[in-house]
Amino acid sequence: MFNRGWVTAGILVFAAAALFPFYRHLLGEDRPFPQLELPAGEKRCVESKEFMRTNHMRLLDAWRNAVVRDDLLIYTSQRGDEFEMNLHSTCMGCHGTKERFCDRCHDYNHVTPPCWDCHVAPFEGPEVRGQRSEVGGQGPRAFGMGGRS
């Protein structure tokens, strides 16, 4: 009655089609990496570009915990520069644009951080930096993220 081979083939074709959304990215959509707008007149991020590229989410998470749980305000980078641990005034104050920087890369990578439900994203142009305090002094090592000493 039924041809086993055809039934199996049919099931496989159906499964392949149904699962397409889940492996589509493995086929390597031919999308060029988007152009990211970097802050004019700034050469350095909080940490190195390589560190930021792979660790910015962990850094932000560590910043949030430090501020909200431990009442700390200041992050000292590996280079010894001090930054207020604040998503809005520090990260976005320098980067200035969420859409042409964060979003472009996140869209490319299919990630949607939920931060902006609460945190205010900039419209355009750098904001005035928040006031710094003398408290704190956390480097990436203090948050268990390695790096040079």
Ligand code: HEC
């Ligand atoms: C003082 C200005 C400044 C601040 C503050 C700053 N950035 Fe940056 N950021 C830069 C610059 C400039 C670059 C490009 C660095 C380079 O090309 O070496 C950069 C690079 C990056 C990159 C890597 C982009 C890429 O091409 O891979 C990420 C991710 C990033 N920043 C996120 C953040 C986050 C998150 C924060 C807050 C925790 C932050 N930045 C704070 C200026 C800043």
Ligand code: HEC
């Ligand atoms: C060069 C690409 C790139 C840029 C630029 C970038 N991100 Fe990301 N971001 C990623 C990737 C990729 C992930 C997902 C990493 C993962 O899931 O391990 C991510 C994840 C995150 C997460 C964690 C999301 C979650 O749900 O866990 C936060 C928060 C975040 N990014 C904030 C920012 C902010 C704020 C900026 C802009 C200042 C920014 N990112 C710029 C690539 C980037």
Ligand code: HEC
């Ligand atoms: C439900 C609302 C909410 C969401 C969603 C949220 N936050 Fe926050 N966040 C807060 C509040 C409230 C504070 C405390 C502000 C303060 O103490 O001044 C805070 C503080 C922070 C701080 C330290 C101080 C500051 O204002 O920047 C960082 C860094 C931070 N959050 C990062 C993130 C990141 C990254 C995400 C996304 C992965 C995120 N938050 C998502 C509500 C939120």
